[in-house]
Each structure stands twice: as structure tokens, then as C-alpha cells.
Amino acid sequence: NAGVMQNPRHLVRRRGQEARLRCSPMKGHSHVYWYRQLPEEGLKFMVYLQKENIIDESGMPKERFSAEFPKEGPSILRIQQVVRGDSAAYFCASSPPLAGGIEQYFGPGTRLTVT
Amino acid sequence: GDSVTQMEGPVTLSEEAFLTINCTYTATGYPSLFWYVQYPGEGLQLLLKATKADDKGSNKGFEATYRKETTSFHLEKGSVQVSDSAVYFCALRGVTGANNLFFGTGTRLTVIP
Numbered sequence: 020n021a022g023v024m025q026n027p028r029h030l031v032r033r034r035g036q037e038a039r040l041r042c043s044p045m046k047g048h049s050h051v052y053w054y055r056q057l058p059e060e061g062l063k064f065m066v067y068l069q070k071e072n073i074i075d076e077s078g079m080p081k082e083r084f085s086a087e088f089p090k091e092g093p094s095i096l097r098i099q100q101v102v103r104g105d106s107a108a109y110f111c112a113s114s115p116p117l118a119g120g121i122e123q124y125f126g127p128g129t130r131l132t133v134t
Numbered sequence: 135g136d137s138v139t140q141m142e143g144p145v146t147l148s149e150e151a152f153l154t155i156n157c158t159y160t161a162t163g164y165p166s167l168f169w170y171v172q173y174p175g176e177g178l179q180l181l182l183k184a185t186k187a188d189d190k191g192s193n194k195g196f197e198a199t200y201r202k203e204t205t206s207f208h209l210e211k212g213s214v215q216v217s218d219s220a221v222y223f224c225a226l227r228g229v230t231g232a233n234n235l236f237f238g239t240g241t242r243l244t245v246i247p
Contacts, residue, residue, distance in 0.1 A: 052233070
């Protein structure tokens with residue numbers, strides 16, 4: 020059973036461009052979480068999604084950031100008009116249904132660098 | 135709100151030394167508590183967990199006991215190895231309905247031969 024997959028692993032964008040980060044959860048997992056890790060800091064929750072639904076986006080900036088988890092395909096975290104402060108590692112985690120988020124399995128992360 | 139306070143690092147130990155990384159939390163009720171480990175360039179891996187008071191989580195020689203009276207979940211290992219060098223994160227999942235994890239700032243451990 021493959022683990023959580025994220026791509027790309029590294030992404031470089033110029034200020035003002037768009038960044039699209041993808042996350043494929045583990046097989047059988049229908050819940051996805053996105054976290055952001057700034058340099059030398061812990062992970063901060065951004066958004067929690069189930070298939071076709073955003074359940075909790077309380078940690079996501081109101082501007083420029085959006086997330087989706089379509090019925091088919093990976094979850095996408097989209098950052099429009101990136102700024103230098105968006106440079107961070109973005110981690111996706113997934114959990115199976117009925118686990119209540121107790122078991123979250125993390126992907127390797129996407130390291131975004133904004134130049 | 136829910137939060138985790140973790141001992142700041144970095145921590146440098148010699149091989150076979152005893153390790154303690156302190157973690158305390160603030161939460162209502164009985165949250166679930168976790169330790170995650172992050173090796174260089176990789177994502178987080180669940181190291182151990184405890185879901186109720188007095189539970190002891192253990193894995194790969196690491197242990198942590200859920201202490202409700204002191205709101206703590208300190209990580210310990212009796213004899214560290216060079217391969218334990220990594221960043222360790224304490225985390226909690228609250229009971230208020232949100233499923234997300236709250237993380238501490240991480241403690242970088244370096245074990246020297």
C-alpha cells in the first residue's frame with residue numbers, strides 16, 4: 020500500500036505566479052489535511068477536506084489560497100500570486116474514514132520557494 | 135485554545151545517552167497526544183501516540199506517558215543511536231470536534247558517535 024504522495028517535491032515560483040501542490044492520499048483514505056511548515060517552526064494546520072467537501076478551512080489565509088479534493092484525482096492546494104512569505108514546506112496528511120483524524124499519515128511534503 | 139509547548143533545542147547527545155524531550159499541552163478534556171519524527175528532507179512519521187490519561191505509547195525504544203495531572207507527554211529513550219538524529223514534534227488532537235493536529239515547534243536532536 021503506497022503511502023501519501025505529494026508532487027512536486029520541490030517547486031520554485033517567481034513572485035506573482037501561481038503554485039499548485041498535489042496530494043494523493045493513501046488508498047482507502049477519504050480525509051485530507053494540509054499543513055504548512057515555515058523554516059524552523061512546527062506545522063500549522065491549514066485546511067481539512069473530505070471528498071468534494073471542505074470541512075474546516077480555519078487555518079487557511081482568506082486571500083490567494085484555495086483547496087479542493089475532487090471526487091476523482093488528487094487534492095490540490097492552490098496559491099495564487101505567490102509572495103516570498105509563502106516559501107515553506109507544505110505537507111499533506113490523510114486518514115481513513117471513521118478514524119476521526121486520530122491516525123494521520125503524512126506525505127513527504129512540497130518545498131515551495133518563491134524568488 | 136489548544137496548544138503544545140515543546141522543549142526547545144537543539145539537543146546534542148552522545149550515543150547511548152538517555153534522552154528526554156519535554157512536552158506540555160493546553161486543551162480542554164482529554165486530547166489525544168502524539169510524537170512525530172522528521173528525518174532530513176522527509177515528511178513526518180508517527181512515532182507513538184496515547185489517547186487517554188495514563189496511557190503509555192512506545193515504539194523503537196521511545197516511550198511517552200500521558201500525564202493528565204501535569205498535562206505532559208514527555209518523550210524518553212534509554213539509549214540513543216546516531217540514527218535517531220532527527221527533529222521530533224509533539225502534537226495533540228483536541229476533543230472539540232476539529233480533526234486537525236496542533237504541533238509544537240519541534241526539537242532537533244543530534245546524536246554523535
